Amino acid sequence: MLNTADILETINMIRQENLDIRTITMGISLFDCVSDDKKRFLTNVYDKVTSTARDLVKTGEQIEKEYGIPIVNKRVSVTPVSLIGGNHTGETYVETAKTLDKAAKELGINFIGGYSALVEKGFTRGSTELINSIPEALACTERVCSSVNVASTKSGTNMDAVNLMGRIIKKTAFLTKENDSIGCAKLVVFANVPQDNPFMAGAFHGVGENECAINVGVSGPGVVASAIKRAGDVDMSALADIIKTTAFKITRVGQLVASEASKRLGVPFGIVDLSLAPTPAIGDSVARILEEMGLETCGCHGTTAALAMLNDAVKKGGVMASSHVGGLSGAFIPVSEDEGMIHAIESGCLTLEKLEAMTAVCSVGLDMIAIPGETDEAVISGIIADETAIGVQNTKTTAVRVIPVWGKGPGESVSFGGLLGYAPIADINMTSPLRFISRGGRIPAPIHSLKN
Amino acid sequence: MKAVISVTGKDNVGIIAGVSAYCADRGANIIDITQSVLQEYFAMIMLTEIDKLTVPFSDFVDGLSAFGKERGLEIHTMHEDIFNTMHHI
Numbered sequence: 001m002l003n004t005a006d007i008l009e010t011i012n013m014i015r016q017e018n019l020d021i022r023t024i025t026m027g028i029s030l031f032d033c034v035s036d037d038k039k040r041f042l043t044n045v046y047d048k049v050t051s052t053a054r055d056l057v058k059t060g061e062q063i064e065k066e067y068g069i070p071i072v073n074k075r076v077s078v079t080p081v082s083l084i085g086g087n088h089t090g091e092t093y094v095e096t097a098k099t100l101d102k103a104a105k106e107l108g109i110n111f112i113g114g115y116s117a118l119v120e121k122g123f124t125r126g127s128t129e130l131i132n133s134i135p136e137a138l139a140c141t142e143r144v145c146s147s148v149n150v151a152s153t154k155s156g157t158n159m160d161a162v163n164l165m166g167r168i169i170k171k172t173a174f175l176t177k178e179n180d181s182i183g184c185a186k187l188v189v190f191a192n193v194p195q196d197n198p199f200m201a202g203a204f205h206g207v208g209e210n211e212c213a214i215n216v217g218v219s220g221p222g223v224v225a226s227a228i229k230r231a232g233d234v235d236m237s238a239l240a241d242i243i244k245t246t247a248f249k250i251t252r253v254g255q256l257v258a259s260e261a262s263k264r265l266g267v268p269f270g271i272v273d274l275s276l277a278p279t280p281a282i283g284d285s286v287a288r289i290l291e292e293m294g295l296e297t298c299g300c301h302g303t304t305a306a307l308a309m310l311n312d313a314v315k316k317g318g319v320m321a322s323s324h325v326g327g328l329s330g331a332f333i334p335v336s337e338d339e340g341m342i343h344a345i346e347s348g349c350l351t352l353e354k355l356e357a358m359t360a361v362c363s364v365g366l367d368m369i370a371i372p373g374e375t376d377e378a379v380i381s382g383i384i385a386d387e388t389a390i391g392v393q394n395t396k397t398t399a400v401r402v403i404p405v406w407g408k409g410p411g412e413s414v415s416f417g418g419l420l421g422y423a424p425i426a427d428i429n430m431t432s433p434l435r436f437i438s439r440g441g442r443i444p445a446p447i448h449s450l451k452n
Numbered sequence: 453m454k455a456v457i458s459v460t461g462k463d464n465v466g467i468i469a470g471v472s473a474y475c476a477d478r479g480a481n482i483i484d485i486t487q488s489v490l491q492e493y494f495a496m497i498m499l500t501e502i503d504k505l506t507v508p509f510s511d512f513v514d515g516l517s518a519f520g521k522e523r524g525l526e527i528h529t530m531h532e533d534i535f536n537t538m539h540h541i
Contacts (some may be wrong), residue, residue: 002456002539006535007456008497065510066530068531069534249539253537256537
């Protein structure tokens with residue numbers, strides 16, 4: 001039987017503490033769209049996406065209304081386009097991006113992910129064509145998201161790809177310079193990319209997945225921060241328990257929404273992603289959780305330990321709440337999308353180097369960080385190489401989504417609007433790793449014994 | 453199927469009567485009511501059976517919310533499963 005305190009707790013989480021379902025993402029396989037005829041290929045892609053996800057937004061809205069829980073985004077992820085492009089040229093790849101953009105508009109979704117390539121070991125012809133077309137594809141579309149996996153624990157790191165991605169990010173920044181280089185906010189470089197991630201910009205529908213699947217990403221940093229605040233000065237064991245209990249409750253809502261959406265849409269349930277995803281809104285910040293745990297400002301010494309504990313407790317609480325967990329699952333630390341992180345960077349307490357250390361213990365990586373527009377391509381590749389090293393060596397997903405904002409430098413700021421937020425331009429180390437990056441080749445896969 | 457209606461706001465004459473009449477007019481059967489008044493603050497939680505609703509559930513939710521707004525009350529109507537899944541294993 002329901003009791004009043006439980007009901008009020010749930011209502012309070014939703015109304016006061018910004019608990020929401022961040023995204024219902026429908027993964028759609030596009031393998032059956034393959035054709036060597038350009039026109040037929042594009043028509044197949046458009047028809048498959050728009051027919052399969054036809055009811056996605058409507059169903060999401062129905063669930064939202066019925067259960068009284070906001071579902072912020074309804075999105076689609078597709079098979080990495082580099083895998084279905086066959087022998088088409090870069091021009092057709094750009095047309096595919098436009099087709100996906102058109103399909104996203106038709107469906108009423110804000111992002112569609114899967115303009116992606118997996119090149120951790122080497123390049124196929126299709127992945128080369130796709131990667132080289134990314135800047136133009138992101139410049140001429142609004143809702144398409146792109147990702148490239150350049151490293152994995154099994155394969156090591158493809159340094160040619162790391163080198164190339166530095167240039168691609170710079171070119172994307174240049175081609176979207178009229179809009180503060182926003183193209184780069186829709187481009188992620190990964191190590192150990194998950195195949196079922198529902199969160200943008202890194203979402204795509206992996207090769208081992210169902211024809212179609214529903215993946216759900218939950219949120220709720222505000223709920224965790226409030227629970228810690230209410231607990232007061234308890235010790236770490238008690239704190240970990242509070243985080244676990246809260247994560248459990250948050251994830252249960254995600255599981256409920258995922259199974260309802262799956263049932264109503266007649267599409268298999270994939271996974272629930274147990275992430276604490278922040279927004280730029282006050283009271284929806286991961287950095288503020290760390291500060292509530294006792295740090296003066298996020299970024300001070302102790303931050304990595306606090307984040308490691310938070311991330312671990314979120315997973316422990318969430319795992320039992322859902323039948324299948326996957327995606328990125330952990331605390332996100334995007335800078336421009338987190339009010340507390342923005343404050344920490346502005347105050348000078350949080351630096352890129354500290355963020356890098358934090359990515360060793362939490363979900364994903366250097367995310368939504370605005371850097372000076374004049375940052376050299378090799379420096380960006382260096383950032384990517386460092387981040388992939390952390391992911392590869394620790395058998396975890398890491399990623400880089402940095403935005404070299406064209407024409408802007410340290411001390412200035414940039415606003416991307418909506419959930420992408422705003423950010424001060426971070427002052428970064430510009431010393432050149434050019435010779436190291438230009439060597440190319442592959443960093444061999446790491447050994448998994450003799451751990452030190 | 454059951455829905456939980458929560459009503460909060462400044463205490464006034466006829467809140468329960470108003471919400472109950474709204475439910476009755478649309479075929480929602482009230483199973484349980486808990487209410488309290490703390491100083492001037494009114495809080496009520498109502499459990500209702502909504503299998504025989506005469507209007508679509510989404511209209512019922514919107515209508516009740518609008519009904520509350522006119523009287524300075526916050527009214528939220530949610531499917532009971534969200535509470536069950538969150539608080540019961």
